[in-house]
Amino acid sequence: MTHTGRILSSVLAPALLFASPLFAVIQGDVDKGLSGWSEKIDHVVDVKPGGMLTLETDQGDIEVESWNSDQVRVVIEKSTDANNEAAARKLFAQYPVDISQNGEGVSITAEARGLNSDESLVISTRIYVPRKYSVDVETGGGGISVEDLQGDVTARTGGGGIKVGRIQDGSVDVRTGGGGIRIRKIQGGNGSAVTGGGGIDVGDVTGDLEVRTSGGGISVGEVGGDLIVDTAGGGIGIKDCGGSVTVETGGGGITIADATGPVRAETGGGGIKINDIDGKVVAETGGGGIGIRSAGPIEASTGGGGIDIEDARGYIEASTGGGGIEAELSIADPNIDTHIDLSTGGGDITLVIPGNLQATVDAEIRLDRPKKSYEIESDFDLEIEGGRNADELTATGDINGGGDLIRLRTTNSNIRIERR
Numbered sequence: 103m104t105h106t107g108r109i110l111s112s113v114l115a116p117a118l119l120f121a122s123p124l125f126a127v128i129q130g131d132v133d134k135g136l137s138g139w140s141e142k143i144d145h146v147v148d149v150k151p152g153g154m155l156t157l158e159t160d161q162g163d164i165e166v167e168s169w170n171s172d173q174v175r176v177v178i179e180k181s182t183d184a185n186n187e188a189a190a191r192k193l194f195a196q197y198p199v200d201i202s203q204n205g206e207g208v209s210i211t212a213e214a215r216g217l218n219s220d221e222s223l224v225i226s227t228r229i230y231v232p233r234k235y236s237v238d239v240e241t242g243g244g245g246i247s248v249e250d251l252q253g254d255v256t257a258r259t260g261g262g263g264i265k266v267g268r269i270q271d272g273s274v275d276v277r278t279g280g281g282g283i284r285i286r287k288i289q290g291g292n293g294s295a296v297t298g299g300g301g302i303d304v305g306d307v308t309g310d311l312e313v314r315t316s317g318g319g320i321s322v323g324e325v326g327g328d329l330i331v332d333t334a335g336g337g338i339g340i341k342d343c344g345g346s347v348t349v350e351t352g353g354g355g356i357t358i359a360d361a362t363g364p365v366r367a368e369t370g371g372g373g374i375k376i377n378d379i380d381g382k383v384v385a386e387t388g389g390g391g392i393g394i395r396s397a398g399p400i401e402a403s404t405g406g407g408g409i410d411i412e413d414a415r416g417y418i419e420a421s422t423g424g425g426g427i428e429a430e431l432s433i434a435d436p437n438i439d440t441h442i443d444l445s446t447g448g449g450d451i452t453l454v455i456p457g458n459l460q461a462t463v464d465a466e467i468r469l470d471r472p473k474k475s476y477e478i479e480s481d482f483d484l485e486i487e488g489g490r491n492a493d494e495l496t497a498t499g500d501i502n503g504g505g506d507l508i509r510l511r512t513t514n515s516n517i518r519i520e521r522r
Contacts, residue, residue, distance in 0.1 A: 128176075128199045132191055138183040139190035143199055145176045151234040152253070153207030160213045160242035162225030163262070168233040168251040174208045175230035176201060182223050193223050207235075236272060245281070254291070263300070273309070282318070292327070301336070310345070319354070328363065337372070346381075355390070365397070373407070382416070391425070399439065408449070417506070421445040426515075428452045430522065434459040441506040451510050452518045460505030465497040468513040476514065481521040 130143035149172060157164065169175075178199055184190040200211045212225065225244075231237060236253035239246060245262040248255050254272040257264055263281040266274055273291035276283060282300040285293060285307075292309035295302050301318035304311060310327035313320055319336040322329065328345035331338055337354040340347060346363035349356055355372040358365055364381040367374050373390040376383055379397035391407040394400055399416030402409050408425040411418060413432045417439045420427055426449035431440060434456035442461075444451050455461065463484055467476050469492060476495060478486055484499035497517070510517050 128201055129194075130178075132187065132194065134187070138181060139187065140182075141180045141190075141194045143176065143178045143180075145201060147174045147176070147201070147203055147208050148172065149174050149203075149208060149232065149235075151232045153232075153235055154253075155207055155229060155231050155235060155237045155239070156209040157227070157229065157237070157239040158211050158213070159225060159227060159240070161223075161244060162227055162241060163244040164239050164241050164246045164257075164259075165226075165228045166237050166239060166246075166248045166251075167228070167230050168235070168249055169230045170233065171230070172232055173230075174232075174235075176208075176210060177228040177230075178212060179226050180223060181226075184222075197223060197225065246276075246278075261298075264295075264297075283313075283315075287323075302333075320351075329361075335370075353388075356385075356387075371405075374402075392420075398433075417441045419443045422449065423447045425449045426451070427512075428454075430454040431456065431459065432522070436460060436505065439506065442508040442510075444509070445511040446513075446515070448513050448515055450516045450518070451512050452520065453508070453510065454520045454522045455501075455508075457521045458502060460502045461508045462500050462504045462506070463498060463508045463510075463519070465508070465510040465517050465519070466512075467495040467515065467517060468511070469493055469495060471514050474514065476516050478517045478519075480519040482519060484519075 128143050128145050130141045132141045180194050180197055182190050182193050184193055196216050197214050202209045234252040238256040240258040243260045246257045246259050247265045250267040252270045255266055255269055255274045257276040259278045261279040264276045264278050264283045266285040268287040271290040274285055274288050275294045277296045280298040283295045283297050283302045285304045287305045288307040290308055293307045293311040295313045297315045299317045302313045302315055302320045304322050306323040308326040311325045312330040314332040316334045320331050320333055320338045322340045324342035326344040329343050329347045331349040334352040338349050338351055338356045341359045343361040347361045347365040350368045353370045353372060356367045356369055356374045358376045360378045362380045365379050366384045368386045371388045374385045374387050374392045377395045383394055383397040383400045385392050385402045387404045389405040392402045392404055393410045395412040398414045400411055400414050400418050402420040404422045406423045409420045409422055409427045411429040415433050418429050424447045427444045427446050429444060465478055478495055478497040482501045484497040486497045488495040
């Protein structure tokens, strides 16, 4: 173990080296610069690849870089605008840097002891670790950056952005009290990203992924496992997920493409677009249009807005407070539940079904404008009753001998049932 700083505490006796961790309180040289006084600590520890770096500091940015060396290099700079060298040294002494080493790796603690709130001290930390190394870092406030490495990454900050590079053979768990989060790639592990406020951008992840923000947009690349996405407000964009997908936003649009598991999408207000899902889809919005293609079964509801469903491969349940509904069922397998329930407070309904589907139809238009003309049209033989001077217009009957129920409801609008 070598270092450029001075070791204040004595190194443990050789007989104790394997029973206790190596421990040192490190100081650097104090210099006067244009902007004030600084103390730079530059300390190197010999390690084995595959270990763990643990760092805890109560302030300042943290940067972790990987390099082609079996060493951990610690570079910490303390800065102050104190009036003189004596005052600067006193401040620096109140922010000691403790470094210890054991069989698991290297542990660093840098925390203020006895500093007054009106005393100015700025801390910046840069750590170099072997490429195959795990890191667990925490700062009370400041940004965190972790470059490409092979191992697990855990990062915490009370406030500040977090950036993580390409991580191999490890999982990533990052949290910030407020600030954006970006993770380029996780290969061979899971991911978790949480921020009190800010956008989240995650690239491809081979395992499971969970991302949450109190406010901000979320963008996610390909995910090999299950995906959970939650934001108090902001848009969400997702593509290519190998497991289940659960997304929720307090307000903002949602776009999801290509998932092999079930999908659940909820927004307090905004449009939803979902394509190519090998499983059930549940989509809910407080207000906005919904478009779903190639999925099934499907449940969709909006407080107000149109609903467009294409190539449904299971039952369809769709409702809107006001807006048209267009739905297409693409299968006619008697062994699969293909019931259909479409309801709108006001808007035309168009339903397209296979010609060989066995179904029982119950369609109704509620009429409170008797002088207006509305119609139920069908490519199948149905019994139509009511009309211009009635309170409702209905169509009932069995298709191909009857089967799962097709229930259609609208007000002062038209209904069309077409053969696919």
